[in-house]
Amino acid sequence: MLLIRSSWTAPTALAALLLLTPACGDSGTTETPAPDQPAAPSAEEAPSPTADAGTKIDFAAASSRGKTAMFVPAPSEFQIALAASEVTTSLKDRLGEDGSLDGKSKPVMALETGRRIANVLLASKDGTKEAVTARMKSARAGLQALGAGDEVLSETDKLIADYEAGTIGNTELPPAMDILNQKIQKALASGAGEEITTLVQAGGWVQGVHLLSSVLAEGGGSKEAPALVHQPTVLAHFTEFIKQSSAAKAGDEDVVVVITELDAMSEIAKKDTLGPEDLKAVATHTGNIIARF
Amino acid sequence: MTRTPLFAVLSALAFGLVGLVAPNTAQADPAKAETCLDELVSAAVIGNGNRLRAKDSDAAADKEEVVYRVTLYRGMTYLLLGCADGEGVDLDLSLFDDTGALVDKDASPDAQPFVSVEPAKTGEYLLRVMVHKATAKTDFAVAVAYKN
Numbered sequence: 226m227l228l229i230r231s232s233w234t235a236p237t238a239l240a241a242l243l244l245l246t247p248a249c250g251d252s253g254t255t256e257t258p259a260p261d262q263p264a265a266p267s268a269e270e271a272p273s274p275t276a277d278a279g280t281k282i283d284f285a286a287a288s289s290r291g292k293t294a295m296f297v298p299a300p301s302e303f304q305i306a307l308a309a310s311e312v313t314t315s316l317k318d319r320l321g322e323d324g325s326l327d328g329k330s331k332p333v334m335a336l337e338t339g340r341r342i343a344n345v346l347l348a349s350k351d352g353t354k355e356a357v358t359a360r361m362k363s364a365r366a367g368l369q370a371l372g373a374g375d376e377v378l379s380e381t382d383k384l385i386a387d388y389e390a391g392t393i394g395n396t397e398l399p400p401a402m403d404i405l406n407q408k409i410q411k412a413l414a415s416g417a418g419e420e421i422t423t424l425v426q427a428g429g430w431v432q433g434v435h436l437l438s439s440v441l442a443e444g445g446g447s448k449e450a451p452a453l454v455h456q457p458t459v460l461a462h463f464t465e466f467i468k469q470s471s472a473a474k475a476g477d478e479d480v481v482v483v484i485t486e487l488d489a490m491s492e493i494a495k496k497d498t499l500g501p502e503d504l505k506a507v508a509t510h511t512g513n514i515i516a517r518f
Numbered sequence: 519m520t521r522t523p524l525f526a527v528l529s530a531l532a533f534g535l536v537g538l539v540a541p542n543t544a545q546a547d548p549a550k551a552e553t554c555l556d557e558l559v560s561a562a563v564i565g566n567g568n569r570l571r572a573k574d575s576d577a578a579a580d581k582e583e584v585v586y587r588v589t590l591y592r593g594m595t596y597l598l599l600g601c602a603d604g605e606g607v608d609l610d611l612s613l614f615d616d617t618g619a620l621v622d623k624d625a626s627p628d629a630q631p632f633v634s635v636e637p638a639k640t641g642e643y644l645l646r647v648m649v650h651k652a653t654a655k656t657d658f659a660v661a662v663a664y665k666n
Contacts, residue, residue: 281618287644291587294574295645295662298589301569302664306640309593396567399666403570410572449592452640459589459642 288458297426297459299406300343301350301399303433307440310450316436317348323363324518326370332472333479335421337518338367339428342406346429347436349398354388357398361385368409371421377412380405420470427463428518435511442504454507457494464491479517486510547603548575548657554601555659558630563597563663573661580652586645588613588662590637595665598645602629602658608650609658616641627651 324337341364413422464487472480602609611631612623624631
């Protein structure tokens, strides 16, 4: 019984975990249900190439070959993480006006579209119907400009229509947007290409960091709150990617400015911790990037 | 007080999911792995008001691994979950912090592992997905979700 974990146990325990598990403290681990966990790996399980249970891996080596498909936090995570850091400011009240798509290169349109999608994700939980609908339509325009396929545009239209009609409300919209966002990423990757997809992701991340740094620069929150902005590995990921992009190699004026600002942020990110002036500087740099959209 | 009926509903959904991944030793079926994961996400994540960050699919042979970089925030609760395409396959998940230390793992001998974690600090972590008991290259799908 202890060592046999039937196939239905995982989803059932998963459901129980999500429903019943309270906060688990700062241990960084969660106790999984004892009956489901074998005391040790079975005889068939050979040692991992990177580590046995309980031993350390070579983090730098493993990270260097790690996939980044799930690396970057979703914009909506920023709001929840902010609340967890004892800051009650609502990011949706600071989203700002959309940038323009007119006359912009495709990479810059991708960054702006990512920002617009981030704005939808941040506004969808408690924004007014009028404001959220406008944000959704704005993001849809960005997707269309990037050449997103008819299928994902139709799904976007349906979600907008359902929201406008009240078929789904502000409670159902955020998770529905999460699912749609995954489809958008997949559709863009197969249509517009991986470069555009990553730039869309970068645009959302820049918007999130801009909002977070702006709020945190005003003070307040726990002493760990600045760490929400201090993400040197994510910054390096996007900076290197954009530097290698076709737009950078072509000398796109806007992308060159974006790289300059990201490099300036990289200098700040070298610090062990960020102070109020660093947070203000990050807000300025990200603001300068967004101004190019 | 509402947990019991909610649990029953989700358990029923989870039980229904078993039908989709019922005993089948066929492997190399990415659509099946993704469908399995989508059902898990739909029933236990989205259906429960939680949020999905991202998902991905890949393939690995027996005793091979795929590593994902994930940024996690302190103060939040994350759920890392996966599905392999064959019921006979054992898919394991392990999470390591930036010192390389093991944070948590699900090494149970099944095809649908999950790890729930409240990170002790904000930063980069590594999620290792490892395939066991596979007779051929096995497709799998993984996701990062978080509590709302």
